[in-house]
């Protein structure tokens with residue numbers, strides 16, 4: 001019986017997806033996750049990453065996890081669920097303690113974390129993450145792991161991420177009504193960064209830009225620390241809406257046209273090439289220059305990239321990106337998106353897809369739209385690797401479901 005199953009659940013604007021993995025290769029520094037199953041359902045009841053209709057969201061969650069369970073041939077009882085949206089806030093916080101004995105122990109570390117975490121939050125906000133950034137021992141800074149060092153004074157800088165409690169509670173409600181438990185709520189942006197960025201990039205300086213359907217999430221790292229998380233309320237849906245107007249076609253058709261024929265830089269398209277799109281009345285067809293679609297896509301994407309660049313510039317982060325920009329999220333599948341990123345950011349740009357640290361059915365998550373959900377499972381794997389906790393237990397989940405099946409059968 002497996003007891004090291006980890007599940008991630010990402011409720012995006014367009015799709016809700018679940019990934020189930022099994023933790024293997026525990027002796028390594030970073031755990032290896034064997035992907036067993038992936039499930040997807042169309043999301044209902046969500047607007048800009050926030051639950052607006054619980055019943056509908058519950059149904060999407062149930063479908064996605066059940067599909068992943070079916071593919072994996074196992075059941076899970078808990079998930080690492082992604083949270084995001086404009087209600088997320090982040091700040092740095094410092095903590096100082098006197099070292100108990102001469103040598104720094106786990107206990108001193110726990111104490112200094114506790115002090116750094118102790119900021120007063122308004123009653124409608126909750127702490128999602130407290131990420132230790134670095135330690136200072138007797139004024140010597142830049143220390144990653146102070147345990148065992150000698151010193152009298154231990155200081156830490158912790159990156160605190162908070163979210164609105166009502167949003168978190170609605171997510172908990174939807175997941176619990178679907179029959180699962182939330183092991184932890186994880187900022188989706190951090191999960192994606194876990195899935196697509198390397199430790200080297202985080203050291204040298206990198207911005208992850210995840211362009212989804214309704215949002216663009218940004219995470220910036222340098223010197224191995226998280227420096228900024230942000231979200232812009234624009235994404236691939238804007239491109240689709242422009243095509244709806246520009247080509248006078250319904251949203252669904254425009255989405256298909258974008259995904260099938262869209263190109264981020266019109267220059268990359270042969271001006272003679274035409275594509276077939278549905279005509280104004282049912283059964284009719286018409287030919288449209290692919291360049292026209294590309295022009296519409298290019299204009300809007302250029303604007304979105306411009307907003308990202310402005311945000312990075314405003315926070316004086318653009319000059320810190322030695323390793324450049326990593327693009328991910330569904331919209332990063334667009335042909336020519338990397339080239340456009342290079343033009344706008346004047347920095348190295350690559351597309352980021354999950355893959356590192358994954359085995360099993362890793363191919364089924366090797367797409368930019370699966371960064372968040374895969375990162376959530378990897379986050380859970382890291383947690384389990386460190387603490388031995390957070391995996392699905394087989395007691396409640398599988399037994400109750402098998403029980404139900406047996407009752408149905410006999």
Ligand SMILES: Nc1ncnc2c1ncn2[C@@H]1O[C@H](COP(=O)(O)OP(=O)(O)OP(=O)(O)O)[C@@H](O)[C@H]1O
Pocket residue numbers: 011012013014015048049211212213214215216235236237240255258259260262329330331332333334335368369
């Ligand atoms: N091949 C493609 N070319 C262009 N756009 C694509 C492609 N594949 C998917 N997209 C777009 O990516 C978007 C969906 O991305 P993703 O699945 O990351 O979003 P989401 O997680 O549902 O939304 P959000 O993160 O904003 O809540 C949609 O706008 C979709 O049209």
Ligand SMILES: [Mg+2]
Pocket residue numbers: 012013212213372
């Ligand atoms: Mg998303």
